[in-house]
Amino acid sequence: MAGSNGERFFLSSDINLPVTLRVESLEGDLQRYTEATLKNATDFALAEHSPVPDLFVECSLYIDGVLFGLPTKTRLAPIEKPYKWNEMITLSAKYRDLTATTQLTFTVRNFLFFLCSLRKSLEQWRKKSLQVWDVSYPRQEVAVGGASFRIFSKKKELKTGKQKLRLWRGRIADGAVVSSTPGKVPKHERGELERLDKALNKYERGQIERIDWLDNLTFKAIDRIKEEESKRIGQKNLHLVVELLSFMHPVAFQDLVLQSPRHQLVVIPDPEVGRQNPCENKQIKLARHVTRGVIDHELKPSITDRKEIARILQYPPTRNLNGEERQTLWKFRFSLTGEKRALTKFLKCVDWSDATEAKQALELMHKWTTIDIADALELLSHAFESEEVRGHAIDVLERTGDEELQSYLFQLVQALRFERSDKSRLANFLVQRAVHNTELANFLRWYLNVELADVVYAKRFWLVLEHFNESVAPPMxxxxxxxxxxxxxxxxxxxxxxxxxxxxxxxxxxxxxxxxxxxxxxxxxxxxxxxxxxxxxxxxxxxxxxxxxxxxxxxxxxxxxxxxxxxxxxxxxxxDDLRQDQLVIQLITLMDKLLKSENLDLQLTPYRVLSTSHEEGMVEFIHSTPLAQVLAENKTIIQFFKQFHPDEEGPFGISSPCLETFVKSCAGYCVITYILGVGDRHLDNLLLQQDGRLFHVDFGFILGRDSKPFPPPMKLCKEMVEAMGGMDSQHYSKFKMYCCEAYNILRKSSNLILNLLFLMSGANLPDISSDPEKGVLKLQEKFRLDLDDEEAVQFFQTLINDSVSALFPQMVETIHRWAQYWR
Structure with a gap:
């Protein structure tokens, strides 16, 4: 096939070939590993005297986290340098069968034949120095290390060519969708060697032009750099080199199940997209020459420039600036120091590799007007690496009270992942604030304790927890x-x-x-x-x-x-892992505060959730009844309310405050569940309190994910509308009014909500970790920042009408009730 620009490509669903790869070699030093393994072999009397080890690689394919077919093993190779196999492996799955989350797992193992004595004590052997052996004891498989590798990139392009995978020592590779043994080093941990390996891979795939005389010089320089780096840091990590099958053209993912005769939109990655143009960079450097600094001080934007700057300042935190936009902000930087919203955008346009430009930017940053807490949180994300910039964010946080700080504590703990050192200023700030406040101390300790399960950053969280334990008062x-x-x-x-x-x-x-x-x-x-x-x-x-x-x-x-x-x-x-529920409840609590600050109390029920580990936690119990049970026992919601708040003069025979509370809580949760993309809604996870409050529980699906097909945009069932008197009643009109008012209030704070989710990109939460950037973009889309308030009202009213008239979700609800009954 060919794209609009003429570039040819293949679709994975059209490739009826088995998945093929070559296991090449193992890089690193196994000596320390072998010694440690033998020291632990206490079950065998003379294990340290005569180990006979052999290496092999076990390769498996996991589709959507489930093992596909049987593992394939390479031949045995002696445990001596170089550790090479150069063996082709053909798996049972075909490329057309793969999904976007398919993973290859590699576990390097060795066989240790432990030679044992023939019923004589170790003391006798040492005295007589006898050499009699029994080799009949079964061999033991020991995992040297494992790595998991996604076969499709984030842009859904099939990976090809040589891949260098980092092995997790002593661990078996898992094929989970969110793997605990990722073979690729995270971007923030990559050094010069990883960058060179990536460039060499592109060269071998033909993505870098071959120039013989220059290539020879380059390869010599690369070898020299690798040798120097190995001497400096040592070969502390093991890496497995594998080579994936290459095709004549790029291969774009397409699900075979979704394939249809109609034309489909397939996104083809363009290698030029996202790459900086060297000519553009040179032009920007010339335009920013420091000799023009005096002129820039007096430069004011024109009307056209002000409109352009206003448009840029509306960008969400995930939006990258192009060269023109970066140049505009730099050009008028001195006139923007009074605009607090402009600081984060200005810092994104700085070339931090240029020492002179970076110094000038930092000096200007300290003269900037004080920014809001939302912008300070953005400066603590992975998008900003400068310690001075991150320190500026701490300066802003130091001015906040303990109650407000507690609202963002969950995200601030996650931000520790993006710090450049284990003893950062952020870590010290959190500890010092917590030791003087019981509530902060309580939550900080539990948040840190949960993150100790993170295999990559466990040491960092442990050091912060240790610092906290040393600093906190003995009674606390x-x-x-x-x-x-x-x-x-x-x-x-x-x-x-x-x-x-x-x-x-x-x-x-x-x-x-x-x-x-x-x-x-x-x-x-x-x-x-x-x-x-x-x-x-x-x-x-x-x-x-x-x-x-x-x-x-x-x-x-x-x-x-x-x-x-x-x-x-x-x-x-x-x-049960409650961290995602904890995040959603935290955002609901924050949204409740934002609405109340605008004098809109929608009677929400933000109950408390605390995860104390990845598989346990506590949830506040609220006396309530599932909506499914309410309807089964009373037929209607109104009949349920009549038991507790009867009023012959009130609407539908119940008291006005009770119905008003119900209408407000329905509106609040309809807006919030829409914004957060909460899925898997049914009448068993909508709960009703006796005073009229309705609230949602169980947030296992968020950001648009849903276990049911064709979910409605608004989580509003017909029984809720009937309790308001139907679509023509005044109570239903008030419901829509509350929805639209709440939607516009929350849109004003979209930057804060987006930044809080942005900081969660490093957390291993099911609906975020798979593609953090996509998750933030989904949330951003729900705010419809391209609309003004009046247009947003019209948009939201359309959503409500479409949800109420949706018939298919009612059929799914009936099926779910049957399933619950037979369960």
Missing amino acids: AALLHHQSELLAKLCTIARDVKNVRGNLQKKIDRLREMLQGIMNELTSFEALPFPLDPTIMLIGILPAESSVFKSNLSPLRLTFRTVEGGKCRVIFKKG
């Missing part, structure tokens, strides 16, 4: 330690309850039995801060008021006693 440290002990005991209980065979009542009986028996110390203990809300002090659990939910994971519903004599109910989950 003791309370936080008791929290950890409480969570550990709850994990033990949850595991035991889940393993109980039988009906739900048996699980509940087991929970109460443990609380009154072997775990009776949990019924009364010294006061400690509630992890979800440190302002509440817990003193024990009430076994009689604790229960278990009917679910595969058997979550615990626990009732705590508080120092004030009250009760606090919480859901404890074991085996």
